Amino acid sequence: MTRLPALDTHIFASLAYFPSQSSSLNRGDVIEVQGPACSGKTHFVYHFALNCILPDEVVFTAIDSDDDVQKRTRTIEFGGWNKAAIVMDTDGRWDIARFHHLLRHRLTRVLAATYDADDFQPSLSDLVTSCLQRLRIFRPTSSLSLAATLLQLPTYHATHLPDIPIGLLLIDSISTFYWEDRFNGEKHRGTTFTSLSPLNHVLTSLQKFRLSHGPVTVLTNWGLSPVKSTATDPPSSTLIDTQSTIPTPGGGHIPFYRQHLNPFPAPFEHPPRNLANLNSYPPITHHITLLLTLTPNLSDLATIHDAKEADTQRDEIVSKGQILGIIRTVESGRVGRFIFEIHADEICSSELLDSG
Numbered sequence: 001m002t003r004l005p006a007l008d009t010h011i012f013a014s015l016a017y018f019p020s021q022s023s024s025l026n027r028g029d030v031i032e033v034q035g036p037a038c039s040g041k042t043h044f045v046y047h048f049a050l051n052c053i054l055p056d057e058v059v060f061t062a063i064d065s066d067d068d069v070q071k072r073t074r075t076i077e078f079g080g081w082n083k084a085a086i087v088m089d090t091d092g093r094w095d096i097a098r099f100h101h102l103l104r105h106r107l108t109r110v111l112a113a114t115y116d117a118d119d120f121q122p123s124l125s126d127l128v129t130s131c132l133q134r135l136r137i138f139r140p141t142s143s144l145s146l147a148a149t150l151l152q153l154p155t156y157h158a159t160h161l162p163d164i165p166i167g168l169l170l171i172d173s174i175s176t177f178y179w180e181d182r183f184n185g186e187k188h189r190g191t192t193f194t195s196l197s198p199l200n201h202v203l204t205s206l207q208k209f210r211l212s213h214g215p216v217t218v219l220t221n222w223g224l225s226p227v228k229s230t231a232t233d234p235p236s237s238t239l240i241d242t243q244s245t246i247p248t249p250g251g252g253h254i255p256f257y258r259q260h261l262n263p264f265p266a267p268f269e270h271p272p273r274n275l276a277n278l279n280s281y282p283p284i285t286h287h288i289t290l291l292l293t294l295t296p297n298l299s300d301l302a303t304i305h306d307a308k309e310a311d312t313q314r315d316e317i318v319s320k321g322q323i324l325g326i327i328r329t330v331e332s333g334r335v336g337r338f339i340f341e342i343h344a345d346e347i348c349s350s351e352l353l354d355s356g
Contacts, residue, residue, distance in 0.1 A: 030219070048216075059075050087170045166213050168217075
């Protein structure tokens with residue numbers, strides 16, 4: 001489960017088959033998270049990593065007497081996946097101190113809700129250490145370094161985490177090295193130097209690991225160029241293919257972004273991309289677009305009064321750390337809107353706006 005009720009509700013309603021009715025995510029799912037700078041992408045994947053490394057439940061034992069005669073046990077449910085999370089921190093922005101703070105607060109909150117003041121308390125430090133042992137962070141410095149790291153993950157897993165399945169693979173961000181690669185490619189254009197795109201090696205390596213180990217894969221991607229609908233766009237039978245934006249409750253719009261990576265699967269483009277090695281690339285299961293503000297755009301405001309109201313709404317939203325997201329599921333074409341909030345101590349779900 002994502003532990004964001006809005007997302008779980010949408011996914012359960014959007015897919016026809018679930019191996020486990022207790023989880024909205026399937027082995028091998030690929031989730032692309034796209035948005036502009038400061039739209040909450042990294043904190044969004046923090047949330048997924050926390051869920052992955054937290055235990056499902058832990059049984060603690062307390063001794064009531066010095067002679068160890070009487071013992072009490074209690075089971076605490078943390079609701080985690082109890083699996084390893086692999087992070088490819090290509091942007092160098094993964095803040096382990098921030099992640100540690102979020103993890104410690106999550107554990108503290110669960111323990112506080114479980115125990116009375118006079119009851120025995122498990123060691124919080126031991127719990128934090130146990131969880132962090134299931135987290136592995138790599139910092140590749142180029143596309144080829146990222147591809148090589150992905151190819152070596154099965155060996156690393158067998159050597160360092162042989163008894164812990166890998167539940168989650170995060171790449172934050174998949175687009176970090178793309179424009180550097182494009183620049184280098186342009187420098188060699190017209191010469192005898194020929195090579196596949198470095199991103200091609202990343203995607204094929206990612207697909208091999210996905211097929212061999214079946215983790216849920218989350219890829220963050222910069223949102224650079226908003227989609228613009230035109231009168232010449234081809235007709236389509238689904239909302240996600242014909243609209244370039246989705247309206248927000250405040251009267252504004254959240255944009256979709258063009259897939260600027262090439263080659264990369266782009267299931268919502270028209271006409272569809274003709275990728276020769278499509279079967280060698282990981283297929284997108286869900287696409288999530290994030291945006292910080294939910295208030296109207298300036299172009300939508302008709303009067304000074306409207307602008308003042310928009311400023312008030314924007315201040316409230318920013319203070320709450322609210323992020324608006326749109327999830328689009330490829331299999332069904334369903335679209336859902338949700339809100340989550342980033343606070344000093346936690347990341348939490350706010351509400352499901354709609355799904356259709």
